[in-house]
Amino acid sequence: DTGVSQDPRHKITKRGQNVTFRCDPISEHNRLYWYRQTLGQGPEFLTYFQNEAQLEKSRLLSDRFSAERPKGSFSTLEIQRTEQGDSAMYLCASSPRLDNNEQFFGPGTRLTVL
Amino acid sequence: GQQVMQIPQYQHVQEGEDFTTYCNSSTTLSNIQWYKQRPGGHPVFLIQLVKSGEVKKQKRLTFQFGEAKKNSSLHITATQTTDVGTYFCYPWGGARQLTFGSGTQLTVLP
Numbered sequence: 001d002t003g004v005s006q007d008p009r010h011k012i013t014k015r016g017q018n019v020t021f022r023c024d025p026i027s028e029h030n031r032l033y034w035y036r037q038t039l040g041q042g043p044e045f046l047t048y049f050q051n052e053a054q055l056e057k058s059r060l061l062s063d064r065f066s067a068e069r070p071k072g073s074f075s076t077l078e079i080q081r082t083e084q085g086d087s088a089m090y091l092c093a094s095s096p097r098l099d100n101n102e103q104f105f106g107p108g109t110r111l112t113v114l
Numbered sequence: 115g116q117q118v119m120q121i122p123q124y125q126h127v128q129e130g131e132d133f134t135t136y137c138n139s140s141t142t143l144s145n146i147q148w149y150k151q152r153p154g155g156h157p158v159f160l161i162q163l164v165k166s167g168e169v170k171k172q173k174r175l176t177f178q179f180g181e182a183k184k185n186s187s188l189h190i191t192a193t194q195t196t197d198v199g200t201y202f203c204y205p206w207g208g209a210r211q212l213t214f215g216s217g218t219q220l221t222v223l224p
Binding site: 035040041042043044045091093101102103104105106107108 | 147149156157158159162200202204206213214215216217219
């Protein structure tokens with residue numbers, strides 16, 4: 001499968017714990033995006049990368065959230081000191097380049113914070 | 115951020131009826147994309163509109179971009195049960211914040 005993959009698919013954690021999610025974009029896609037989606041809502045933008053550079057980060061994003069894309073390939077999203085309000089589906093997407101920004105989404109990581 | 119309103123929020127139609135969802139922006143858009151998300155699935159890209167007044171068709175789906183590039187619509191002719199899902203518009207370009215519309219959830223009754 002050459003699509004976007006995310007790991008893990010599900011994560012249950014206790015409040016206060018740290019969690020890390022991984023996204024592997026489609027090979028050679030320069031742009032990588034992270035979104036958060038709760039039930040009945042559209043995906044909420046978190047951040048995006050052009051290669052290894054983080055170009056934009058949502059103003060709504062708490063300092064507990066951090067993302068990296070160290071070699072311009074896979075990316076990780078870390079949430080520190082999780083809260084119950086962090087429970088959501090975390091979606092990753094990639095797109096080929098600026099003039100073709102069709103986004104290909106991964107299956108998502110569903111986070112449940114107890 | 116890019117303020118986009120999508121209406122209606124929900125739409126129930128009988129199979130065979132038409133369906134339209136609208137996306138309205140408070141600012142001029144560079145381009146707009148449309149995505150479909152099936153229940154339990156992830157968003158899937160449908161189309162991108164770039165030019166003022168652009169109209170694109172994909173079988174029973176017709177996408178329009180307004181002349182002022184502030185609004186867009188997706189029209190489905192003769193809906194089928196396979197059309198069930200939530201349709202999102204996604205304005206692109208020129209905005210510091212990137213955000214999907216709130217979506218229109220389509221239910222098709224057999």
